[in-house]
Amino acid sequence: MSEVVEPMRLVHLLRGLTVELDLFGAEFATRNGLHPTDLRALIHLLDAARAGEVVTPGRLGEALRLNSAGTTGLVDRLERLGLIRRERDPQDRRRVRLLVEERAMELGEGFFGGLIGDLVAAMGQFEPGELDTARRFLTAMTGVVAAARET
Amino acid sequence: MSEVVEPMRLVHLLRGLTVELDLFGAEFATRNGLHPTDLRALIHLLDAARAGEVVTPGRLGEALRLNSAGTTGLVDRLERLGLIRRERDPQDRRRVRLLVEERAMELGEGFFGGLIGDLVAAMGQFEPGELDTARRFLTAMTGVVAAARET
DNA sequence: GAAAGTATCTCGCTGAGCGAGAGAATAATG
DNA sequence: CATTATTCTCTCGCTCAGCGAGATACTTTC
Numbered sequence: 001m002s003e004v005v006e007p008m009r010l011v012h013l014l015r016g017l018t019v020e021l022d023l024f025g026a027e028f029a030t031r032n033g034l035h036p037t038d039l040r041a042l043i044h045l046l047d048a049a050r051a052g053e054v055v056t057p058g059r060l061g062e063a064l065r066l067n068s069a070g071t072t073g074l075v076d077r078l079e080r081l082g083l084i085r086r087e088r089d090p091q092d093r094r095r096v097r098l099l100v101e102e103r104a105m106e107l108g109e110g111f112f113g114g115l116i117g118d119l120v121a122a123m124g125q126f127e128p129g130e131l132d133t134a135r136r137f138l139t140a141m142t143g144v145v146a147a148a149r150e151t
Numbered sequence: 152m153s154e155v156v157e158p159m160r161l162v163h164l165l166r167g168l169t170v171e172l173d174l175f176g177a178e179f180a181t182r183n184g185l186h187p188t189d190l191r192a193l194i195h196l197l198d199a200a201r202a203g204e205v206v207t208p209g210r211l212g213e214a215l216r217l218n219s220a221g222t223t224g225l226v227d228r229l230e231r232l233g234l235i236r237r238e239r240d241p242q243d244r245r246r247v248r249l250l251v252e253e254r255a256m257e258l259g260e261g262f263f264g265g266l267i268g269d270l271v272a273a274m275g276q277f278e279p280g281e282l283d284t285a286r287r288f289l290t291a292m293t294g295v296v297a298a299a300r301e302t
Numbered sequence: 303g304a305a306a307g308t309a310t311c312t313c314g315c316t317g318a319g320c321g322a323g324a325g326a327a328t329a330a331t332g
Numbered sequence: 333c334a335t336t337a338t339t340c341t342c343t344c345g346c347t348c349a350g351c352g353a354g355a356t357a358c359t360t361t362c
Contacts (some may be wrong), residue, residue, distance in 0.1 A: 007271040120158040300347040
């Protein structure tokens with residue numbers, strides 16, 4: 001059940017996967033009254049929270065490629081939805097800390113939970129060595145795209 | 152140089168890859184005076200053209216999850232940019248065929264060309280068997296996401 | 303040939319995100 | 333220390349992508 005793969009086929013597979021993931025995200029977002037940007041922000045905030053990092057509007061906007069006005073609007077929206085809370089940084093009172101609310105974690109759980117479970121289950125059909133190959137492959141491809149972005 | 156991979160690490164890699172590809176697309180789009188949606192439409196149109204399929208505004212809007220008003224706007228925009236041309240279908244004169252202009256192919260080339268070359272080059276570091284594993288892995292993951300979207 | 307169905311477009315509107323710049327706090331310089 | 337420069341966030345006014353509702357033109361069905 002093995003075959004010689006043309007590189008272009010893998011390129012199309014990579015693209016197809018991102019299309020599917022984007023659509024999945026967009027559909028989840030609209031089902032929950034969010035915009036795609038809001039979901040991207042939520043993911044970023046949850047990742048940072050798990051890593052114990054402080055996120056400010058500035059950092060969030062930078063990550064999502066929004067200007068400051070757009071970022072303020074985004075943060076307003078997330079706050080209005082009860083997903084995050086603003087809190088002035090007592091160390092540097094120009095800064096605002098974005099704190100993730102319980103509700104955001106639950107939403108994130110709802111988004112990832114099901115899908116991640118399915119993905120992990122599907123990975124069970126692969127040998128450990130194959131999963132390591134997949135890891136190296138994905139790492140290499142991500143590196144190429146990231147490098148191409150710099151140019 | 153092989154290791155036992157936790158499934159969650161692969162999940163994060165998949166997500167990271169889509170983030171990078173999305174950013175790459177968004178940056179390419181703005182550099183060329185396009186919106187992300189325009190680029191997605193262009194990709195869809197070029198794929199269809201290569202497969203010899205006829206694309207109508209209806210089909211395009213469906214693929215991109217836009218309603219008819221938004222689709223008309225998108226097609227207007229692409230036409231104004233000289234990327235596509237409208238032509239009434241002589242068989243069923245309610246329909247409009249979207250024809251890809253030369254300029255769109257060149258743009259697509261500019262978008263994919265460089266990146267695809269780099270991706271294919273990076274694939275050269277992998278054994279044929281490893282590439283086949285990657286193919287099976289990506290196919291499986293894409294299938295899982297597509298299936299999850301149905302729900 | 304009237305009625306129902308399909309494909310596209312128009313109109314008016316909402317709101318995400320932009321550019322410019324104001325305000326508040328901190329850091330650097332004389 | 334006072335002043336100037338810098339940093340972070342927010343406000344204001346605006347543009348335009350995309351939506352809902354419905355008009356229009358063409359085709360199929362009965």
